[in-house]
Amino acid sequence: MHSFVSVGLLAAAGHHDSSQVPKDFPWTFWPECYSNENTTEPYCVFTSQNFASGRGIFIVDTATNAYQFLQKPAFADPNALRRVNQYSNPSFEQREFPGKGRGLVANKTLHRGDQIFASTPLIIANTDVYDLVDSERLALSHRGVEQLPSTSQTLFWSLLDHFKGDPVDDRINTNAFEVYLLGGQVKHVVLPEIAMLNHDCRPNAAYFFDEDTLSHYVHATQTIYPGEEITITYINNERAREKRVANLKMNWGFECSCSSCSAHPELVSQSDDRIQQMRDIASALDDWTPTSTATPEAAELLISLYEQERLYASLGVAYKHAAETYASFGDKWNAMKFARLSAEYEVLDKGFGDVDVGAMRKMAEDPEMTWSWKKRVGFERRGVGACGHVH
Numbered sequence: 001m002h003s004f005v006s007v008g009l010l011a012a013a014g015h016h017d018s019s020q021v022p023k024d025f026p027w028t029f030w031p032e033c034y035s036n037e038n039t040t041e042p043y044c045v046f047t048s049q050n051f052a053s054g055r056g057i058f059i060v061d062t063a064t065n066a067y068q069f070l071q072k073p074a075f076a077d078p079n080a081l082r083r084v085n086q087y088s089n090p091s092f093e094q095r096e097f098p099g100k101g102r103g104l105v106a107n108k109t110l111h112r113g114d115q116i117f118a119s120t121p122l123i124i125a126n127t128d129v130y131d132l133v134d135s136e137r138l139a140l141s142h143r144g145v146e147q148l149p150s151t152s153q154t155l156f157w158s159l160l161d162h163f164k165g166d167p168v169d170d171r172i173n174t175n176a177f178e179v180y181l182l183g184g185q186v187k188h189v190v191l192p193e194i195a196m197l198n199h200d201c202r203p204n205a206a207y208f209f210d211e212d213t214l215s216h217y218v219h220a221t222q223t224i225y226p227g228e229e230i231t232i233t234y235i236n237n238e239r240a241r242e243k244r245v246a247n248l249k250m251n252w253g254f255e256c257s258c259s260s261c262s263a264h265p266e267l268v269s270q271s272d273d274r275i276q277q278m279r280d281i282a283s284a285l286d287d288w289t290p291t292s293t294a295t296p297e298a299a300e301l302l303i304s305l306y307e308q309e310r311l312y313a314s315l316g317v318a319y320k321h322a323a324e325t326y327a328s329f330g331d332k333w334n335a336m337k338f339a340r341l342s343a344e345y346e347v348l349d350k351g352f353g354d355v356d357v358g359a360m361r362k363m364a365e366d367p368e369m370t371w372s373w374k375k376r377v378g379f380e381r382r383g384v385g386a387c388g389h390v391h
């Protein structure tokens with residue numbers, strides 16, 4: 001049985017007359033909700049036209065979750081969004097790229113760590129909403145779009161519809177990012193400005209979603225010169241070309257045309273070898289047993305491979321390995337150096353509250369107080385060879 005239902009937390013349901021919404025009611029309209037035998041709580045559309053100084057948002061989720069979002073500083077603290085949704089003097093312009101559609105190019109030099117933009121989503125949707133039948137799931141997202149303020153509706157309708165199905169669903173599927181919120185629940189968020197950034201397997205910008213401000217931040221991870229396209233990655237790039245191409249085709253529906261995907265097969269083969277070696281070294285550095293082949297030299301090689309692969313957006317991972325490896329052999333100054341570098345890079349990719357960023361900041365202050373300090377002192381140094389094997 002599928003039903004249109006009212007929600008216990010709400011005083012009434014089933015109509016959309018905003019004039020009847022009481023003053024202290026947090027949403028602009030009465031939520032429309034559906035449930036069935038697969039759902040433990042109805043899924044509803046909760047719209048706030050006032051959110052983010054009138055940009056608006058709609059949330060497709062249970063009432064329990066929607067009210068948890070309301071507790072976040074993004075809703076509760078008027079100052080929380082000061083640095084967000086500022087598009088009056090952008091450091092980029094929109095341009096057409098053959099084979100990729102629209103994209104953004106820098107109009108001034110951007111340095112590593114520069115904020116390119118930060119935005120609140122127009123949509124947050126619980127991915128479990130697929131438990132509803134399609135017609136009801138679609139009714140919720142159509143209702144949400146109709147309820148957005150008109151400028152945000154225009155932004156939504158300007159999004160690419162790659163799959164040419166239901167016009168609302170298609171724009172969500174082509175442009176949504178997956179994020180983990182409310183204790184690790186998967187949500188889809190739609191951010192029209194960030195959705196203009198194309199994918200590159202060797203991107204020059206990184207992004208993260210900040211749960212407190214419900215905002216998506218994009219920063220440069222290397223110098224980007226005027227006229228250069230600003231790119232992010234949609235996937236994990238530490239994989240062979242064939243796997244990256246297949247992933248983009250399957251999950252995003254396009255043939256990747258970035259330079260590392262379209263390189264000569266000989267160069268692709270060299271790149272794939274480097275990626276395999278990076279994976280082997282990373283797993284050796286993650287081995288904390290007395291037979292581990294981890295050495296500071298192997299960690300330095302890992303950094304060099306990331307640089308050679310132009311994987312600057314994820315270089316923080318290699319620096320973290322180096323910081324922990326140096327610490328494990330009791331080399332305080334190198335541990336501090338690489339911990340500082342790791343924290344600087346990783347915050348751009350993982351966000352302000354990330355545990356790895358916090359751990360690296362602690363190590364940069366005092367490596368001797370961290371868990372890996374001198375963990376490998378006394379281990380026989382075996383070393384990892386070019387093939388990733390012990391020599």
Ligand SMILES: C[S@@+](CC[C@H](N)C(=O)[O-])C[C@H]1O[C@@H](n2cnc3c(N)ncnc32)[C@H](O)[C@@H]1O
Binds near residue numbers: 102162197
């Ligand atoms: C989030 S949108 C990016 C903006 C899009 N180009 C537009 O015109 O709206 C994602 C879509 O852009 C295109 N795209 C992004 N990166 C690409 C790439 N590296 N190669 C080819 N197409 C790409 C694909 O059509 C993909 O489905």
